[in-house]
Amino acid sequence: MTTPEARNQARELIVSSRSIAVLTGAGISAESGVPTFRGEGGLWRGRRAESLATPGAFARNPAEVWEFYQARVKSLHGITPNAGHRALAALESRCDQLWLMTQNVDGLHRDAGSTNPIELHGTIRIARCHSCRRECDIQGALSGWNPGEVPECNACGGSLRPAVVWFGEALPADALLAADRAIRSCDVMLVVGTSGVVQPAASFAYTASSRGAKVIEVNPEETPISGIADVVLRGTAAVELPLLMGPGDSEDLRIRRRVD
Ligand code: BJW
Ligand code: ZN
16 A cells, blocks of 8 residues: 555655656556456466467467457457546646656557657557558458458558567667667656566666666556665556646646746
8 A cells, every 4th residue: 555655755756856757557557447468367367368469479370369459459449548647648748858658559648648658569559561561540450350361451462460569579669769768868767557577668667777767666566666666656557646646637746846
């Protein structure tokens, strides 16, 4: 459980920061109804799904991989951001500088109003041609899809794939570059709802901390990042993040900054 002292400490760090980096993981979308990967009821629990998120699985059996992703795309229909996503969007609008890095592919940070989230693992809203790399809307690619089929590129007829990052694939170069800039220049890093086991994102908090940034973790469970966190908020994102922002829609954080 989060103590009032921990909340106050976290608030003080944020209020006195010049530049904030935020790293989010599946946990921030849990309260929107999106399953996490490794938790109870998580997508990866059966291990089968984890073995599908690789280029090798797509090369061997693209139709099986598409069956998994079609179900994911369908399950995201009608899902909306929660108070945690909205609090981060509000924090961005009150800060001088905030970089939001997310491992999530669900697009909920954009829906909540965060501008230019750094999508480290791509997006499930887009499909990309395996051959010519042309991108298209995944809903369109899947319209009329039937089990056993692999959607095809309108331009060249090649196989489409979801524009997400699988194990063994490099993260998008522009996302890595932006993340590097954020990690190097932040004085506070907020790590929300990630198990901290998937590289390279898992290393970001360590790098920021070793460069002198303060690390705040928001997670109901202990993670490898808890050990280096300066403040740990042991609660869920949709509860802790709005509390961190202050009561209601107050401009508390910004007012404090101007007084400083
Ligand atoms: C709440 C909550 C609530 C619950 N509120 N919190 C070094 C050592 C060993 C291995 C490697 C290494 N470097 C690279 C690797 C390999 C690999 C890796 O890290 N493997 C480890 C797992 C062992 N990494 C890669 O392959 C990466 N690529 C790479 O490094 O490339 C190098 C390269 C360079 C040049 C050329 C070629 C290659 C790519 C990683 C891609 C990960 N992709 C996935 C799938 C995306 C597509 C899809 O969605 O299908 O991304 S895997 C999956 O895990 C997904 C997630 O983004 C990612 C992280 O998961 P996350 O967000 O942490 O979720 P969970 O479920 O694990 O945790 C949820 C947390 O929330 C928990 O802590 C809960 O307690 C908490 N929670 N409710 C707040 N309400
Ligand atoms: Zn193509």
